[in-house]
Amino acid sequence: MNARILLIEDDPSTGTALESVLTAEGYAVELVVRGNDGLARAKSAFYDLVLTDFKLPGLDGLELIRQLHEHKPRLPVILMTAHGTTETAIEATKLGACEYLPKPFEADELLECVAAAVRNSRLMSEVVEMGDDAGSGCALVGGSRAMQRLYKEIGRVAQTPVTVLIRGATGTGKELVARAIYQHSDRAARPFIAVNCAAIPHTLLESELFGHERGAFTGAHHRRIGRFEQANGGTLFLDEIGDLPVDTQSKLLRVLQDRQFQRLGGEEAIAADVRVLAATHRDLAEAIALREFREDLYFRLSVVTVELPLLSERLEDIPELVRYFMRRYAPDLRITSPSIQAEAMAELQTQSWPGNVRELENVVRQALLLARPFGVGVEHVRQALARSQRPAPVADQTHSAYVAGLLTRAEQGELQGAYWRMIDELEPELFAQAIRRARGNQALAARWLGVTRLKMREKLRQLGLHPGRDERGSAQGC
Numbered sequence: 001m002n003a004r005i006l007l008i009e010d011d012p013s014t015g016t017a018l019e020s021v022l023t024a025e026g027y028a029v030e031l032v033v034r035g036n037d038g039l040a041r042a043k044s045a046f047y048d049l050v051l052t053d054f055k056l057p058g059l060d061g062l063e064l065i066r067q068l069h070e071h072k073p074r075l076p077v078i079l080m081t082a083h084g085t086t087e088t089a090i091e092a093t094k095l096g097a098c099e100y101l102p103k104p105f106e107a108d109e110l111l112e113c114v115a116a117a118v119r120n121s122r123l124m125s126e127v128v129e130m131g132d133d134a135g136s137g138c139a140l141v142g143g144s145r146a147m148q149r150l151y152k153e154i155g156r157v158a159q160t161p162v163t164v165l166i167r168g169a170t171g172t173g174k175e176l177v178a179r180a181i182y183q184h185s186d187r188a189a190r191p192f193i194a195v196n197c198a199a200i201p202h203t204l205l206e207s208e209l210f211g212h213e214r215g216a217f218t219g220a221h222h223r224r225i226g227r228f229e230q231a232n233g234g235t236l237f238l239d240e241i242g243d244l245p246v247d248t249q250s251k252l253l254r255v256l257q258d259r260q261f262q263r264l265g266g267e268e269a270i271a272a273d274v275r276v277l278a279a280t281h282r283d284l285a286e287a288i289a290l291r292e293f294r295e296d297l298y299f300r301l302s303v304v305t306v307e308l309p310l311l312s313e314r315l316e317d318i319p320e321l322v323r324y325f326m327r328r329y330a331p332d333l334r335i336t337s338p339s340i341q342a343e344a345m346a347e348l349q350t351q352s353w354p355g356n357v358r359e360l361e362n363v364v365r366q367a368l369l370l371a372r373p374f375g376v377g378v379e380h381v382r383q384a385l386a387r388s389q390r391p392a393p394v395a396d397q398t399h400s401a402y403v404a405g406l407l408t409r410a411e412q413g414e415l416q417g418a419y420w421r422m423i424d425e426l427e428p429e430l431f432a433q434a435i436r437r438a439r440g441n442q443a444l445a446a447r448w449l450g451v452t453r454l455k456m457r458e459k460l461r462q463l464g465l466h467p468g469r470d471e472r473g474s475a476q477g478c
Contacts (some may be wrong), residue, residue, distance in 0.1 A: 002028045003118040008038035008064070010054040018051070021107050035059030035347075043071050048121040049114065054088065062091060069096025073189055074116040074124045080105075093225045098191070102222050107442050111453060112313065124192045128180040130154070140176050141324045142317030146309035148179070157304045163256065165241075165301045166279040167197045168308030171356030174279035177306060179235045187275055190234030191443035193227050198240035201439045206248050207264050210255075216265025216427030228261055228272050233274045241301065242282030242293060251298045276301070311353040311360060320350050321357065325364040326376075333368055339375035340367075347381045355388075362462070363388050387424045428463045430455075437467060 005022055009015035010033045022029045028048075032038045035056035042050050050068065065077050079092045082103035089100045098120070099113050108208040128138040130151050140147070157164055158181045164172045175194065182192045200208050211226030217348075227236060236242070244252065255261045256276065260269045278301045287293035311318075322345060344367070353359055366384035367376045382416040405417040430449070435456075439443040446456035459465075 002026055003048040003122070004028045004030070004046065005114070005118075006038060006042055006047045006050045007031045008035060008061075010034065010053060010056055010067065010196065018110075019109065025111055025114075025452060027114070027118075031156075033057070033203065034066045035061065039064050040077065042068055046126075047075065048118045050075060050077045051114065052077060052079060054079060058392070062088070062095060065092060065097050066095045067274070072193060074121075076121050078113060078117055088227070089223050093229060096228050098463075101226065101303040112443060115453065115457070120191070120193055123175075123179055123194055123207070124397045128183060130180065137174060138179070139324060140180065141321050142314055143320070144309075144314040144317045146314045147317060150308065151406060153306050155179050155184065157181060157306065158305070159186060160260055161275060161277070162303040163276045163301050164306060165298075166258050166277065166306045166308065167284075168279075168281065169310055170281045172308040172310065172357035173357055174281075174308060177308065178239075178277045181277060182235045182237070185235065185275070187234050187273035191231050192235045192237065193231040194237040194239060195227050197256060198241045199440055201441070202245045202248075203247065209248070210251065210261050210263055220265070226263065226332070228255065228274055229270060231274045232271075233273050235277060238276065238278045238284075241278040241281060242280035242284055242287055246292065246294065249294045249297050253294060253300060256297075256300045258398055267364050283390065296472040310357040314351055318360065319345055321360055322348060322364055325361050326368060327454060329365050329368055333372050335372050338368060341375055344376050344381045345379040345387075346376050359388060387421070427459075428465070431463055432458050432465050435448075435460065438443060 003026075005020070005027050005030050007015065007018055009018060009031065010071075015031050015033065019029045019031050026373060032041060033056075035052070036058035038050070038052060039059060041047075049253070052061050052064055061081065061447070065079065065404075068077060070073065075097065076098040077096060078099045078101060079088075079097045080101045080103055081088065083165075083195075089102075092100050100116055101110065107444070126138050128136060131141075131143060140150070144398070151458060154177060164178075164181060166177050168174050178194075179192065182188060195208065197205065206298050207224060208228065209226050210221050210229055211224045211229055214220055214222050238252075251261070255272050259272050261272055261435055262269060283291075284293050284298050286294045322340060326340065330336070330338040348363070355362075363381070363384045366377075367380040367385055370383055371377065371380040406422055410418040431445075434445040434448055435442065438448070442456050442460070446453045449456070452458075
């Protein structure tokens, strides 16, 4: 579903331009011109984000943020203004704004800010269901003993204020567990901010977490509020914590110890009333031995440790997971009554699933696409499994030889659909190299490939690529 954005801007030309930019990125935008009208709309309807000007007729931006934050504290609000000062930025953040954009700003800056806010809005608003009776939303699915232990652990740690380290292989659903802990905690009415430490260039990560003052470094044209400050009173989820640079690790440790921090280039001590949840697929003990992770930080983060099971350790959950993914993706594929044959289900249960739940999700989606509008059969599953396998590199082959090899295999009946196999084999490498060369900058990589940022983000998610490195990842059921 397209994210819904309420845009409050009284200048006709600016409003039209912003609406055009956001609509082109796939957002559903509703434009109003008065502050009091915007407040009424935001209170009465659902939006993923409010984007508002500062100077407005009827009700100014700061008062709108204050009233809206009282009514809907988890709704992200971005404040734009050409009349801004440092004091305005601070006051807007204190009143509940998640971001502050001084005019004029570049379209790329706006879209990156909007994308981050929409993602966090979805993380807060979409409830994580648990158990076999999950619907078609985000869910931790399964009734196996391993999953029952996980549900109990979530319930045990949710109401405690301690830091939690979530450990599990790629594709086991670490982000969903973090969201479930947050949603069952006493901070559920406050913000939930997620930061993927592997997706942000190391040179920018400290500023992302702690913010910076104007002039702190080249390009710091105005004060930036970091994720710790945005998450005040709520929960901060640090995904892929094992990829945090060592120098940033020491600063995170001080925040956890002292419950306060300083913006980059600043001297003011800022209180950090934030609960930290962290996740990693790395073996942190090995990282500590290699001096790539601080042992004292590990002990601070792992006051409670939650271990996620591999899919191969709970194969009895596969039928329910398959039915869940079929319910989730059938509407997008215009399938009214998705079904799967017993032989096809048995084929899925015999696999080793090194990619865990995300790999199963991709296979089910591919099988539905191949089978539509009929039921999923064993051949559809086998084709989907073949497509999901990580292809061997095609280096040292000429384009002509590679294409000839594909067509020969098709002639001999070894594969069906040479065109789609070529796309499946080359697309992951194309996107992986692009995001790696762009050092995790999705906007830059998208520009090189000639795709929108929404397309770039979706492809990275589908292919299980972490920006900045060529590696598969997952979030179970979401």
